[in-house]
Amino acid sequence: MGLNYIDGRWVAAQSGATFERRNPADRSDVIGTFPDSGHDDVEIAVSALIKAAPAWAATAPERRAEILEAAAANLESNAAALVDELVREEGKTRAEATMEVGRTPMNLRFYAAEAVRTTGTTYPSPGEGLVFTVREPVGVVGAITPWNFPLNIPSRKIGPALAAGNVLLLKPSELTPLMGQRLVEALLAGGLPPGVIALVQGSGKAGAAVVADSRVDAITFTGSTQTGRAIHAAVGPERRSQLEMGGKNPVVVLEGADLDKAASLIVKGAFGLSGQACTGTSRVVAVDAIHDDLLSRVVVLAQKLVVGAGGDEGVTMGALASAGQYRKFLDYVQVGLDDGAELICGGTPHDDNADGFFVTPTVFSGGTPEMRIVTEEVFGPLLVFLRTENFDSAVDLANNTEYGLSSSVVTNDIATALAFAARTKTGLVKINQPTTGMSMNAPFGGFKASSTQTNKEQAGESMMGFYQCEKTIYLSG
Numbered sequence: 473m474g475l476n477y478i479d480g481r482w483v484a485a486q487s488g489a490t491f492e493r494r495n496p497a498d499r500s501d502v503i504g505t506f507p508d509s510g511h512d513d514v515e516i517a518v519s520a521l522i523k524a525a526p527a528w529a530a531t532a533p534e535r536r537a538e539i540l541e542a543a544a545a546n547l548e549s550n551a552a553a554l555v556d557e558l559v560r561e562e563g564k565t566r567a568e569a570t571m572e573v574g575r576t577p578m579n580l581r582f583y584a585a586e587a588v589r590t591t592g593t594t595y596p597s598p599g600e601g602l603v604f605t606v607r608e609p610v611g612v613v614g615a616i617t618p619w620n621f622p623l624n625i626p627s628r629k630i631g632p633a634l635a636a637g638n639v640l641l642l643k644p645s646e647l648t649p650l651m652g653q654r655l656v657e658a659l660l661a662g663g664l665p666p667g668v669i670a671l672v673q674g675s676g677k678a679g680a681a682v683v684a685d686s687r688v689d690a691i692t693f694t695g696s697t698q699t700g701r702a703i704h705a706a707v708g709p710e711r712r713s714q715l716e717m718g719g720k721n722p723v724v725v726l727e728g729a730d731l732d733k734a735a736s737l738i739v740k741g742a743f744g745l746s747g748q749a750c751t752g753t754s755r756v757v758a759v760d761a762i763h764d765d766l767l768s769r770v771v772v773l774a775q776k777l778v779v780g781a782g783g784d785e786g787v788t789m790g791a792l793a794s795a796g797q798y799r800k801f802l803d804y805v806q807v808g809l810d811d812g813a814e815l816i817c818g819g820t821p822h823d824d825n826a827d828g829f830f831v832t833p834t835v836f837s838g839g840t841p842e843m844r845i846v847t848e849e850v851f852g853p854l855l856v857f858l859r860t861e862n863f864d865s866a867v868d869l870a871n872n873t874e875y876g877l878s879s880s881v882v883t884n885d886i887a888t889a890l891a892f893a894a895r896t897k898t899g900l901v902k903i904n905q906p907t908t909g910m911s912m913n914a915p916f917g918g919f920k921a922s923s924t925q926t927n928k929e930q931a932g933e934s935m936m937g938f939y940q941c942e943k944t945i946y947l948s949g
């Protein structure tokens with residue numbers, strides 16, 4: 473049975489309540505039961521973190537780095553088991569799980585290095601004494617995370633928070649509690665002092681309790697825009713929050729583009745992780761001259777995907793993560809049809825008799841700006857084509873969304889690529905690459921309703937800034 477980790481001990485929820493997580497590819501396979509935590513658990517966890525904070529803040533950065541390195545090594549030594557568990561808990565494919573399990577220790581190492589790089593600045597100020605800045609930990613960090621990268625995303629928050637000397641409460645998604653537990657176990661195995669981290673399992677109710685506790689100095693959140701907005705409102709102006717939210721990411725394809733390349737990167741972006749990536753491709757904006765040709769190439773590749781349990785040999789598209797995701801996907805297919813889009817392939821459960829949340833890769837054409845499948849984040853394997861005339865109208869359509877996370881253009885013309893990069897309103901711009909995929913040491917985040925735009929994740933020193941307070945000190949003798 474899974475437990476919370478509070479005040480250096482593995483404990484059940486105060487109320488004794490639990491929830492169960494099952495394998496979304498085989499619903500008879502129980503992953504475990506976990507504490508269904510609430511306000512009381514958060515209250516105790518935060519009090520304990522506050523007690524542990526001064527000693528951790530006073531710990532040498534070299535020691536913090538050593539612990540993050542050791543946790544990374546622990547994750548690596550358990551990689552095979554973690555891949556199996558991640559496939560079972562989330563439903564992603566073995567290849568996708570292997571990539572995530574490989575990336576997570578790299579994140580911890582990246583921030584281990586940042587721990588020892590923290591600097592201050594001196595400001596020559598004749599008449600004012602010696603003026604200089606120091607950076608201190610913010611204090612208690614609350615990390616609230618989603619299920620689609622349940623190791624990788626928390627590690628991008630835990631790494632810099634601990635490196636900077638903060639104490640941290642992790643509230644993982646209720647769909648992937650085991651991965652949250654595994655991360656905390658790795659940190660403890662790496663030598664993290666008990667009390668410096670707390671794990672509080674549960675639903676949005678537990679997340680909301682973390683946000684509501686004014687002793688939590690900073691909230692770092694990744695999840696839907698809807699939840700992000702609620703958190704932003706609850707945090708208020710006195711505390712800091714960093715929010716990574718949804719996307720509606722377009723690929724723009726112009727005349728003269730290599731259509732095989734375009735089709736392959738579109739299919740990768742749209743159906744990788746069963747369409748459940750924040751940077752996943754959900755819209756294709758294609759100019760008239762190549763629209764039909766591109767559409768048929770995309771459909772051919774989409775239909776070659778092998779849907780099934782992520783651990784099975786040869787499977788290239790795993791299950792959706794939950795009953796909610798499954799229902800939402802099928803509802804959006806109906807919405808697309810009702811709004812007048814043309815269903816070209818997919819749109820159905822993969823196998824009515826399967827004991828898992830399997831659906832078929834789905835492509836619509838005839839998308840128009842007012843359709844809900846064009847404007848709303850489906851977060852499933854549903855791709856919609858929009859036909860347009862030229863570069864200008866393609867960019868306008870691509871930008872016609874409340875989101876601004878990632879966009880891609882497929883072109884062999886460098887001037888067009890640069891014009892697209894200049895005009896697209898997304899934080900990530902890909903040229904001849906899928907909207908998904910990222911470099912681990914480059915700033916990651918979006919514009920508009922996709923992200924708070926300061927302190928991007930993965931951005932080294934700038935990310936560390938979110939977890940540090942800067943003081944300006946004036947010294948005279």
Ligand code: NAD
Pocket residue numbers: 616617618619620621625643644645646674675676677678679680681683694695696697698699700702703716717718719749750751849851877922
């Ligand atoms: P979600 O918003 O439903 O949940 C995310 C986390 O917030 C979970 O831990 C949940 O329990 C918690 N939560 C829910 N309600 C809360 C509340 N009122 N207060 C505090 N916490 C609350 O999102 P999800 O379904 O887990 O994840 C999918 C979403 O995440 C998609 O929209 C996707 O685009 C987004 N996402 C964004 C990024 C990014 O980096 N921009 C990365 C991955 C996923």
